[in-house]
Amino acid sequence: MTVTEEVTPVSHYERIGGASSVKAAVEVFYDKVLADPELAGYFADVNMAEQRRHLALMLTVVLGGPNEYAGRGLAEAHQSLHIPVAHYVKVGEHLTATLTELGVPADIIADVQTVLGQVQDQVVSSGNGTGA
Numbered sequence: 001m002t003v004t005e006e007v008t009p010v011s012h013y014e015r016i017g018g019a020s021s022v023k024a025a026v027e028v029f030y031d032k033v034l035a036d037p038e039l040a041g042y043f044a045d046v047n048m049a050e051q052r053r054h055l056a057l058m059l060t061v062v063l064g065g066p067n068e069y070a071g072r073g074l075a076e077a078h079q080s081l082h083i084p085v086a087h088y089v090k091v092g093e094h095l096t097a098t099l100t101e102l103g104v105p106a107d108i109i110a111d112v113q114t115v116l117g118q119v120q121d122q123v124v125s126s127g128n129g130t131g132a
Protein backbone atom coordinates (compact mmCIF):
# COMPACT_ATOMS: atom_id res chain seq x y z
CA MET A 1 0.00 0.00 0.00
CA THR A 2 1.41 3.32 -0.97
CA VAL A 3 0.79 6.36 1.07
CA THR A 4 1.06 9.33 -1.18
CA GLU A 5 -1.65 11.46 0.29
CA GLU A 6 -1.61 13.68 3.30
CA VAL A 7 -3.02 11.67 6.13
CA THR A 8 -2.95 14.50 8.61
CA PRO A 9 -5.35 17.23 7.62
CA VAL A 10 -3.56 20.54 7.30
CA SER A 11 -5.82 23.44 8.05
CA HIS A 12 -6.15 26.33 5.66
CA TYR A 13 -4.84 28.42 8.50
CA GLU A 14 -1.57 26.51 8.40
CA ARG A 15 -1.46 26.41 4.60
CA ILE A 16 -1.52 30.16 4.27
CA GLY A 17 1.23 30.55 6.85
CA GLY A 18 -0.46 30.65 10.24
CA ALA A 19 -0.59 33.55 12.64
CA SER A 20 1.78 35.87 10.78
CA SER A 21 -0.19 35.56 7.55
CA VAL A 22 -3.45 36.11 9.41
CA LYS A 23 -1.96 39.26 10.93
CA ALA A 24 -0.99 40.52 7.48
CA ALA A 25 -4.44 39.74 6.13
CA VAL A 26 -6.06 41.51 9.07
CA GLU A 27 -4.31 44.74 8.13
CA VAL A 28 -5.77 44.64 4.62
CA PHE A 29 -9.19 43.42 5.79
CA TYR A 30 -9.34 46.05 8.51
CA ASP A 31 -8.69 48.85 6.02
CA LYS A 32 -11.46 47.58 3.76
CA VAL A 33 -14.06 47.15 6.50
CA LEU A 34 -13.39 50.51 8.12
CA ALA A 35 -13.30 52.31 4.77
CA ASP A 36 -16.78 50.99 4.05
CA PRO A 37 -19.26 53.62 5.26
CA GLU A 38 -21.96 51.00 5.80
CA LEU A 39 -19.75 48.98 8.13
CA ALA A 40 -17.49 51.44 9.92
CA GLY A 41 -20.23 52.41 12.36
CA TYR A 42 -20.31 48.96 13.96
CA PHE A 43 -16.77 49.49 15.11
CA ALA A 44 -17.04 53.13 16.13
CA ASP A 45 -17.14 52.38 19.84
CA VAL A 46 -14.63 49.58 19.72
CA ASN A 47 -11.00 50.48 20.21
CA MET A 48 -8.43 49.74 17.51
CA ALA A 49 -6.76 46.88 19.30
CA GLU A 50 -10.13 45.19 19.80
CA GLN A 51 -11.10 45.76 16.19
CA ARG A 52 -7.96 44.06 14.99
CA ARG A 53 -8.49 41.31 17.50
CA HIS A 54 -12.02 40.81 16.23
CA LEU A 55 -10.90 40.56 12.63
CA ALA A 56 -8.04 38.21 13.52
CA LEU A 57 -10.46 35.99 15.44
CA MET A 58 -12.92 36.04 12.59
CA LEU A 59 -10.25 35.13 10.05
CA THR A 60 -8.85 32.37 12.23
CA VAL A 61 -12.32 30.89 12.72
CA VAL A 62 -13.17 30.88 9.03
CA LEU A 63 -9.76 29.45 8.12
CA GLY A 64 -10.12 26.58 10.54
CA GLY A 65 -7.27 27.74 12.73
CA PRO A 66 -6.83 27.01 16.42
CA ASN A 67 -9.80 28.05 18.45
CA GLU A 68 -8.10 30.06 21.14
CA TYR A 69 -11.10 32.20 21.61
CA ALA A 70 -12.76 31.66 24.97
CA GLY A 71 -15.18 34.54 24.96
CA ARG A 72 -18.81 34.91 24.07
CA GLY A 73 -20.36 32.71 21.41
CA LEU A 74 -20.92 34.21 17.99
CA ALA A 75 -24.65 34.65 18.48
CA GLU A 76 -24.22 36.23 21.87
CA ALA A 77 -21.49 38.57 20.63
CA HIS A 78 -23.49 39.82 17.66
CA GLN A 79 -27.18 39.76 18.59
CA SER A 80 -27.25 43.23 20.07
CA LEU A 81 -25.57 44.63 16.96
CA HIS A 82 -28.60 43.83 14.76
CA ILE A 83 -26.46 43.04 11.73
CA PRO A 84 -28.57 42.61 8.57
CA VAL A 85 -27.68 39.96 6.02
CA ALA A 86 -26.59 42.67 3.55
CA HIS A 87 -23.87 43.87 5.93
CA TYR A 88 -22.76 40.35 6.67
CA VAL A 89 -22.43 39.76 2.95
CA LYS A 90 -20.38 42.94 2.58
CA VAL A 91 -17.96 41.86 5.28
CA GLY A 92 -17.66 38.53 3.51
CA GLU A 93 -16.90 40.29 0.24
CA HIS A 94 -14.17 42.35 1.87
CA LEU A 95 -12.73 39.17 3.30
CA THR A 96 -12.80 37.41 -0.07
CA ALA A 97 -11.20 40.43 -1.77
CA THR A 98 -8.50 40.52 0.90
CA LEU A 99 -7.63 36.86 0.49
CA THR A 100 -7.66 37.16 -3.30
CA GLU A 101 -5.31 40.14 -3.19
CA LEU A 102 -2.94 38.25 -0.94
CA GLY A 103 -2.80 35.32 -3.35
CA VAL A 104 -4.64 32.80 -1.19
CA PRO A 105 -5.50 29.70 -3.29
CA ALA A 106 -9.00 29.53 -4.75
CA ASP A 107 -9.90 26.29 -2.95
CA ILE A 108 -9.26 27.95 0.40
CA ILE A 109 -11.32 30.99 -0.57
CA ALA A 110 -14.16 28.68 -1.62
CA ASP A 111 -14.07 26.95 1.76
CA VAL A 112 -14.00 30.30 3.55
CA GLN A 113 -17.18 31.21 1.73
CA THR A 114 -18.73 27.92 2.83
CA VAL A 115 -17.87 28.64 6.47
CA LEU A 116 -19.23 32.16 6.16
CA GLY A 117 -22.49 30.61 5.00
CA GLN A 118 -22.51 28.18 7.90
CA VAL A 119 -22.06 30.77 10.64
CA GLN A 120 -24.23 33.45 9.08
CA ASP A 121 -27.29 32.61 11.15
CA GLN A 122 -25.31 33.09 14.34
CA VAL A 123 -24.10 36.54 13.36
CA VAL A 124 -26.96 38.17 11.50
CA SER A 125 -30.05 39.43 13.22
CA SER A 126 -32.97 38.14 11.25
CA GLY A 127 -35.22 36.78 13.91
CA ASN A 128 -34.88 33.48 15.69
CA GLY A 129 -32.67 31.94 13.06
CA THR A 130 -30.95 29.14 14.91
CA GLY A 131 -33.23 28.71 17.87
CA ALA A 132 -30.08 27.68 19.72
Ligand code: HEM
Nearest residue numbers: 042043046054057058061071072077083087088091119123
Ligand atom coordinates in the same frame (compact mmCIF):
# COMPACT_ATOMS: atom_id res chain seq x y z
C1 HEM B 1 -17.89 34.95 10.32
C2 HEM B 1 -18.25 36.14 10.79
C3 HEM B 1 -17.82 36.70 12.12
C4 HEM B 1 -17.06 36.14 13.11
C5 HEM B 1 -16.42 34.75 13.16
C6 HEM B 1 -16.99 37.13 14.17
C7 HEM B 1 -16.33 36.97 15.39
C8 HEM B 1 -16.56 37.75 16.49
C9 HEM B 1 -16.19 37.43 17.84
C10 HEM B 1 -15.46 36.15 18.26
C11 HEM B 1 -16.60 38.47 18.63
C12 HEM B 1 -16.48 38.57 20.14
C13 HEM B 1 -15.27 39.33 20.47
C14 HEM B 1 -15.21 39.53 21.95
O1 HEM B 1 -16.23 39.40 22.65
O2 HEM B 1 -14.13 39.86 22.41
C15 HEM B 1 -17.21 39.46 17.79
C16 HEM B 1 -17.72 40.68 18.21
C17 HEM B 1 -18.11 41.70 17.35
N1 HEM B 1 -18.30 41.59 16.00
FE1 HEM B 1 -17.97 39.94 14.89
N2 HEM B 1 -17.66 38.26 13.78
C18 HEM B 1 -18.19 38.03 12.54
C19 HEM B 1 -18.93 38.91 11.79
C20 HEM B 1 -19.17 40.22 12.12
C21 HEM B 1 -19.83 41.18 11.26
C22 HEM B 1 -20.40 40.86 9.88
C23 HEM B 1 -19.82 42.38 11.92
C24 HEM B 1 -20.36 43.73 11.53
C25 HEM B 1 -20.90 44.01 10.37
C26 HEM B 1 -19.18 42.15 13.21
C27 HEM B 1 -18.97 43.10 14.17
C28 HEM B 1 -18.64 42.82 15.49
C29 HEM B 1 -18.65 43.80 16.56
C30 HEM B 1 -18.97 45.30 16.42
C31 HEM B 1 -18.35 43.08 17.73
C32 HEM B 1 -18.40 43.60 19.15
C33 HEM B 1 -17.10 44.02 19.62
C34 HEM B 1 -17.25 44.38 21.08
O3 HEM B 1 -18.37 44.35 21.61
O4 HEM B 1 -16.24 44.65 21.69
N3 HEM B 1 -18.81 40.83 13.28
N4 HEM B 1 -17.19 39.00 16.51
